[in-house]
Amino acid sequence: MALEIRRADQSDRDAVAGLLDEAFRDDPVSSWVFPDPEHRAAVHGRFLGVFVDVALAEGRIDYAVDGSAAALWLRIPAGDPEAEAAEDEVPARMREAADPDNERCELVGRLTGEVHPTAEEHEYLLMIAVTPERQGEGLGSELMRPVLERCDREGVPAYLEASSERSRGLYERLGWEFTGDAVRLPDGPLMWPMWRKPRAGAAA
Template sequence: MVLEIRRAGRSDRDAVARLLDEAFREDPVSSWVFPDPEHRAAVHGAFLGVFVDVALEEGRIDYAADGSAAALWLRVPAGEPQDGAAEDDVPARMRAAADPDNERCELVGRLTGAVHPTAEGHEYLLMIAVAPGWQGRGLGTELMRPVLDRCDREGVPAYLEASSERSMRLYERLGWEFTGEAVQLPDGPLMWPMWRKPQPTTAA
């Protein structure tokens, strides 16, 4: 299918946050952060809304024109993040925005941040969401394709953390490879960091 994609702006902030909430509310990681379903329903949108804010501030959001899907990207330079950089305080911002007494809100970001590659600059797929009624139709692949094609042309790698084995298999089809160092959430699920080397391009 052909997906019409535009770049999201500040006016799309709440709609994108709602989409993330709907797409990830039953995700293993979200269920671990907020074990009680009623509490999760109340705070999950605020939790993931911080990701939307960061992408609008520091990166880009590719958004399906019909609101069915969104991909949040950050361009991460090589080297350790500088003290005070926006990426550094994201875990604390997520906890403060959603559930200040819940340390799991912050722990997810601390644990994934500890294994985030720093040797090479890369495109970081912070999150990708497809509305529940549209999942399984290839929208996520279509949404990622323009950025991945650009990465291949420019020789830029890409990175993400898969939150389920199912999503990891989908990413593998697009060239991502598991780094070999899973993130184990305490008494919770695994997350799979994945790295994508630029793929050879075929000359027209």
């Protein structure tokens, strides 16, 4: 049965933030940002909620009708100084919202921002989450498919940062390629920036 998808709106904000919290609670990057599990449980949802707010205001959130998965997308213009300035504000907002005394809240966004490509317009997969009990069923691939098919039709590339080896493998199967410039979190895990070229003739 195909995954039924709708576009999330402001009324879904807390549910989507809760889904991200649940899906990424034990992610290597989240564990680096908030090493103490109890503290992470208390602030992690507020941290990722900033991503939800950004996507609702400036992009789109594709949301499974049953609440099992969500994908947050932003269309990034080529070389737009205003867009770059707005993106630069997000790490500080995340730190302020979640854990003001924790510089890692802001550092992870600063480091990924430094390698984010700016020369070409693209779709940016800000985050994608599947509820833990449904992971491994292909919901993430199905959720991304409409946007990737549109990218192929319009000749628009896509970009993301993979936060684990497992997610990197998923994205590679869908056409993303590692850019070769890994983000190295100090005394922490790697993140893999990935670029997907549009597939000519892949979608009618």
